[in-house]
Amino acid sequence: MVSERGLEVLRVIVQDYVASREPVGSKSIVERHAFGVSAATIRNDMALLEDEELITAPHTSSGRVPTDKGYRVFVDQLADLRPLSPAQRQAIEAFVGQSADLDDVLARTVRLLSQLTHQVALVQYPSLSSSKVRHVELVPLTSTRLMTVFITDTGRVEQRLIDVSAALDDAFLADLRARLNAALVGLGLSDAAAKLEAFPDQFSAERRPLVAQVTSTLVEQVLANRQDRLLMAGTANLARTEDDFSGSIYPVLEAIEEQVTLLRLFGEMEAEHGAPQGAHGVAVSIGQENADFGLGQTSVLSSGYTTSGGSVARLGVLGPTRMDYSNNMAAVRAVARYLSRLLGTD
Amino acid sequence: MVSERGLEVLRVIVQDYVASREPVGSKSIVERHAFGVSAATIRNDMALLEDEELITAPHTSSGRVPTDKGYRVFVDQLADLRPLSPAQRQAIEAFVGQSADLDDVLARTVRLLSQLTHQVALVQYPSLSSSKVRHVELVPLTSTRLMTVFITDTGRVEQRLIDVSAALDDAFLADLRARLNAALVGLGLSDAAAKLEAFPDQFSAERRPLVAQVTSTLVEQVLANRQDRLLMAGTANLARTEDDFSGSIYPVLEAIEEQVTLLRLFGEMEAEHGAPQGAHGVAVSIGQENADFGLGQTSVLSSGYTTSGGSVARLGVLGPTRMDYSNNMAAVRAVARYLSRLLGTD
DNA sequence: AATTGGCAGTCACGATCAGTGAGTGCTAAC
DNA sequence: GTTAGCACTCACTGATCGTGACTGCCAATT
Numbered sequence: 001m002v003s004e005r006g007l008e009v010l011r012v013i014v015q016d017y018v019a020s021r022e023p024v025g026s027k028s029i030v031e032r033h034a035f036g037v038s039a040a041t042i043r044n045d046m047a048l049l050e051d052e053e054l055i056t057a058p059h060t061s062s063g064r065v066p067t068d069k070g071y072r073v074f075v076d077q078l079a080d081l082r083p084l085s086p087a088q089r090q091a092i093e094a095f096v097g098q099s100a101d102l103d104d105v106l107a108r109t110v111r112l113l114s115q116l117t118h119q120v121a122l123v124q125y126p127s128l129s130s131s132k133v134r135h136v137e138l139v140p141l142t143s144t145r146l147m148t149v150f151i152t153d154t155g156r157v158e159q160r161l162i163d164v165s166a167a168l169d170d171a172f173l174a175d176l177r178a179r180l181n182a183a184l185v186g187l188g189l190s191d192a193a194a195k196l197e198a199f200p201d202q203f204s205a206e207r208r209p210l211v212a213q214v215t216s217t218l219v220e221q222v223l224a225n226r227q228d229r230l231l232m233a234g235t236a237n238l239a240r241t242e243d244d245f246s247g248s249i250y251p252v253l254e255a256i257e258e259q260v261t262l263l264r265l266f267g268e269m270e271a272e273h274g275a276p277q278g279a280h281g282v283a284v285s286i287g288q289e290n291a292d293f294g295l296g297q298t299s300v301l302s303s304g305y306t307t308s309g310g311s312v313a314r315l316g317v318l319g320p321t322r323m324d325y326s327n328n329m330a331a332v333r334a335v336a337r338y339l340s341r342l343l344g345t346d
Numbered sequence: 347m348v349s350e351r352g353l354e355v356l357r358v359i360v361q362d363y364v365a366s367r368e369p370v371g372s373k374s375i376v377e378r379h380a381f382g383v384s385a386a387t388i389r390n391d392m393a394l395l396e397d398e399e400l401i402t403a404p405h406t407s408s409g410r411v412p413t414d415k416g417y418r419v420f421v422d423q424l425a426d427l428r429p430l431s432p433a434q435r436q437a438i439e440a441f442v443g444q445s446a447d448l449d450d451v452l453a454r455t456v457r458l459l460s461q462l463t464h465q466v467a468l469v470q471y472p473s474l475s476s477s478k479v480r481h482v483e484l485v486p487l488t489s490t491r492l493m494t495v496f497i498t499d500t501g502r503v504e505q506r507l508i509d510v511s512a513a514l515d516d517a518f519l520a521d522l523r524a525r526l527n528a529a530l531v532g533l534g535l536s537d538a539a540a541k542l543e544a545f546p547d548q549f550s551a552e553r554r555p556l557v558a559q560v561t562s563t564l565v566e567q568v569l570a571n572r573q574d575r576l577l578m579a580g581t582a583n584l585a586r587t588e589d590d591f592s593g594s595i596y597p598v599l600e601a602i603e604e605q606v607t608l609l610r611l612f613g614e615m616e617a618e619h620g621a622p623q624g625a626h627g628v629a630v631s632i633g634q635e636n637a638d639f640g641l642g643q644t645s646v647l648s649s650g651y652t653t654s655g656g657s658v659a660r661l662g663v664l665g666p667t668r669m670d671y672s673n674n675m676a677a678v679r680a681v682a683r684y685l686s687r688l689l690g691t692d
Numbered sequence: 693a694a695t696t697g698g699c700a701g702t703c704a705c706g707a708t709c710a711g712t713g714a715g716t717g718c719t720a721a722c
Numbered sequence: 723g724t725t726a727g728c729a730c731t732c733a734c735t736g737a738t739c740g741t742g743a744c745t746g747c748c749a750a751t752t
Binding site for chain 3: 369371373374385389393403407408409
């Protein structure tokens with residue numbers, strides 16, 4: 001059983017190791033922290049911690065380093081959410097955007113988060129599900145190529161290109177556009193999709209294939225989920241913290257370029273760690289817990305944010321397990337809240 | 347003066363060095379290539395090449411390595427555009443997209459290029475200048491927040507968020523939307539911008555501030571240049587080729603995350619090297635030629651591509667100076683041509 | 693029972709050093 | 723212009739050896 005003081009020792013080991021990047025020994029602990037006991041006593045506590053596999057020794061005679069399990073205990077029980085520094089607060093405030101589109105807001109958010117944490121930052125696009133159809137537009141690009149644009153009342157805009165088999169005819173297109181808008185505008189998304197299924201039936205057999213092509217594309221757009229996109233910034237920070245990765249950073253860079261992987265990871269974090277860390281709303285996934293994703297040497301912090309459309313998406317940071325959890329959790333939480341406010345109904 | 351054979355020696359030095367990553371010596375040259383002369387003769391040629399600063403020796407007694415100047419001569423005079431391998435051709439063909447929007451096409455293109463070259467790939471968004479207004483849409487998100495959507499007949503879609511001071515009124519919005527479309531649809535972009543300037547005058551003094559807010563946003567959108575965005579893929583390849591960078595790859599990763607920098611670099615390449623390398627349409631910028639951009643240890647290859655809108659944008663790759671120019675130039679050219687065909691009027 | 697001082701033992705790390713080998717530059721001969 | 727030969731340079735490797743920062747354990751102390 002690890003004593004009260006033992007946990008305190010774990011805390012300072014994590015803190016010092018994160019700060020110095022060097023294994024921390026019993027002597028340096030008593031020097032730097034006022035425990036009021038001798039190094040030998042600390043050594044006894046450390047032996048306990050090692051039995052519990054919360055810390056480990058890189059080699060027989062050297063300081064100790066936290067294990068993944070140790071970080072986990074630190075995050076769950078010991079980390080105080082260090083309040084952001086005034087400079088950090090200011091960075092968030094200064095970020096207040098002029099009017100700009102969603103793409104810009106998210107792009108700036110991801111950069112902000114990366115600067116606050118000095119890690120790789122991730123922001124998932126929100127999906128707006130409870131929205132209604134606002135407008136449908138058909139744009140002929142060439143004689144056989146058509147662009148469809150689909151706009152919802154929550155501001156989602158989807159565009160698609162179609163190569164049509166038959167040549168396009170302007171008058172017919174105008175008619176089709178009018179009929180589509182008449183039929184769809186104001187409908188909820190699932191209703192709109194249902195209505196589109198039967199839509200081609202009202203046309204002559206001759207026109208029907210073309211119309212069917214358009215409507216099936218529109219169905220895709222209606223149901224399309226922008227949530228499968230995410231933004232990333234600060235990959236350079238991985239190189240900066242290169243020494244924290246045993247081999248090369250190549251596999252890590254490779255893994256994070258696979259957006260699907262990260263989206264799955266976000267999904268799992270929502271499911272698994274959503275509630276436990278829910279106290280402050282930041283989920284943490286550490287080291288080997290991410291092994292399935294090729295990210296066994298990294299930790300990921302994430303938090304949900306909401307938009308006026310009522311949708312929930314995630315944002316977070318990714319970095320070496322040896323990272324400043326206190327600061328980064330606070331930053332992720334602050335940015336998520338800020339973004340919720342910015343995109344929310346206020 | 348460097349002899350004919352001297353240049354041939356330079357060629358094999360570049361080729362062997364790129365392949366082996368090791369300084370190449372006179373002996374290994376005569377072993378691997380049928381020059382029909384002895385190593386001593388090659389050594390004489392190499393001494394000449396060194397006088398011309400085309401190659402250099404990492405240390406007194408070791409093989410030679412090409413200088414930036416040497417790569418330049420290689421690219422300008424010696425590189426044959428090695429035809430793509432069947433597998434590479436196939437990768438491009440397999441890439442033929444189903445109907446999908448511009449974002450998807452470019453995202454897939456950038457990944458393709460990165461896989462073909464094993465380098466960082468870059469694709470600049472096209473700007474569509476000779477297009478006409480197709481449709482304007484106003485979407486109220488909350489009582490004081492409005493989204494404007496702007497669509498051209500070439501398929502560009504721009505969206506912006508505005509916080510309006512006065513509360514929004516649906517009937518008025520519908521009227522405003524109708525009037526805007528009536529006034530603008532069919533106009534060229536500069537004409538539309540001009541017309542928007544005077545547009546608020548037709549409204550009552552009470553309404554005018556709100557309308558002015560909307561029109562000024564629309565003017566921005568009309569003139570907005572999507573060319574200031576670019577996509578990137580394959581940053582992991584930098585880590586893979588890490589040894590080719592003297593220090594860390596951190597400054598390189600940092601530089602390429604600054605999109606503005608890369609866009610300026612693309613701009614300069616268009617201006618300076620467009621014509622000279624124009625023979626095959628691929629501009630090459632080597633090592634110290636990029637020092638201004640913090641990319642003194644990297645080379646950048648780029649080529650323009652065109653869209654049906656008549657606009658020209660660039661795509662290319664970035665990697666260590668020690669890269670396979672022959673293959674990469676061919677890949678950049680092939681992908682640029684392919685993309686032009688895909689987005690062009692055919 | 694918890695804490696402490698002391699001491700032997702471990703082991704990474706850095707410095708030093710000699711041997712090795714790839715590769716050059718030069719010169720004299722062809 | 724080309725070649726063979728030879729002396730010379732210099733990075734790299736591996737071995738050896740201190741050094742120092744630790745721990746682990748034990749017996750003494752509170």
